[in-house]
Amino acid sequence: MWAIRRASNTTRNQSYYVLVSRTIYAKPGVHLGNGKDQQSKGDLFLKEKGDPYTGVCCPTRLISCIGSLPVVSLDWARNLSSQVRTNSTDKDDDLEDGFSDLEAPPETDNIGELSDREDKEISEGDSDGENSDVTGDDELGLSQTESDNGEKGLGKKIQSSLFTTIMEAPRFSFANTLDKWVEEGNPLGRPEISLAMLNLRKRRLYGKALQFMEWLEATKRLDFGEREYSSHLDLVAKMQGIYKAEKFIDKVPKSFCGEILYRTLLANCVSAVNVKKAEEVFSKIRDNALPLTIFACNQLLLLYKKVNRKKIGDVLKMMEQEGIKPSLFTYRLLIDTKGRLHDISGMEDVITAxxxxxxxxDLYLQAVIAKHYIFDGHKEKAEAVLKDIEGDDIGNNRAACKVLLPLYASLDKVDDVGRIWNICKDNPRLEECLAAIEAWGKLGNIEKAEEVFEEMIKSWKKLSSKYYNALLKVYANHKLLIKGKDLAKRMSDSGCKIGPSTIDALVKLHVMAGEVEKADSILCKASEQNQLKPFYTTYIYMLETYAKRGDVHHAEKIFHRLKQLGFVGRIRQFQLLLDAYVNAKVPAYGFRERMKADNIFPNKTLSAQLQASDAFRRTEISELLD
Incomplete structure (x- = not known):
């Protein structure tokens, strides 16, 4: 811990002049469910006076630990809090808000390719169970799981006649179809309901799942408790939005409005990157004296990792006061945050702590660490981590293969990729094939990637769009437009559902091939379909493309489309839009006012851009000529 404490001294000195200029308002403490006197939301979500640009937010007590004051004895939370800003530079500050749009867990995606949709996937289905299900191990409190290990001959998913009936039920006669199914004497107990819900969620068929939950509640065929209401709330939030989810809570009996219900709403607010609502829900958990869990704290950390990493220290400080110990997922978020800031020594200090x-x-976190080492050029350290992941006998450690394949490819280790794949190829698992396609694609061996894909088609016959998208991304990265189009048609002919990942790959495929207008058309048509919402990062990719070209007209169209879809409050959008004006060499009139209207304040980089694009800016030449 001394290593962390020493590393934090520089940060304290740099931050002192900012923190002492703040005026912080804190509400009186409220009594929480754990029996301690705690600070209410006034301490965590501060109202600040002074410089609006830095966005620094710290609890009152934290100020006493910063600057030139004597260092006192600190425990894990104080140490980890300091690590969030260790070795920060002006460049880090400039990147601050950009990271909200460039998030991606370093697992098997391309080195340097960062997108925030993977953080959303972590929130919905985390590998260590931290965020695996906001309502518990399963929607209805059961522990039944689905068997899908991807082995040949064993890849059959556990299904039921109830699930089949739900899938086949027409939308406008859904209730009548299920009523008839029950009248025929089919069982409808909790195990059958749970299994059906599990299969629906596994396939992200949230619309069908919501219809099913509404039918269960209307027909009173299931006794609803807090977990059932939480599951229902989760589906409402996913399909109808946060506002409808809040209204749903008003209908839930007060006796069932507990911590699980509110943390479900919190997770959905975080998934939607709705900072204001997330903070409001978190404050309700505290104000209603509900137990404050590590899950809720991790959700806030995940949110601030996306939008304002300076607030991560506040959450850690609060966890210290509440006596909440960090979980593996907490450390994962902190390690990934440090890695993205290229602060490898700070990342290593968090690992030590x-x-x-x-x-x-765990295996996932080891992959995160290895990827950050690779991305920052620490090849030897990365190789050491990969050897540790392999263990003594990779043949008996098959779970590691899907992680190792793309990481070895990122190190350009063709022989190691071939060695790992030779262990898998005689009896491959689906996720190993997915990793192999990505790995061979990174190495530029398109034929090998296609060979793996064709073997998958032969072995599993019916593949989801996820596996087609893997090869489609390879084609996009290598500008193979014709092959990409053929694969997309083949995918459609096979009956695969076209989802956001496919749209993202198709947009990139056409942009990389120079067909920007066609890519825009694909994105526009996709957004007009009610059941399909493209990724935020897909829009950002298009906005960045137009910004580089100095195409203000189309950049404004993408920017407007983002606002229509509810993507507001992110500085990255304004940065790219302003880039379009700068590259077009035209003045951006009223840009500061537009930002203020969305409650966005410029960082250093954006401030410099605004000054450079100011049509009324006075220069030495203009002074002489006037």
């Missing part, structure tokens, strides 16, 4: 608390990294 984690191990000091008796928490060891």
């Amino acid at each position: 984690m191990r000091a608390e008796g928490v060891e990294p």
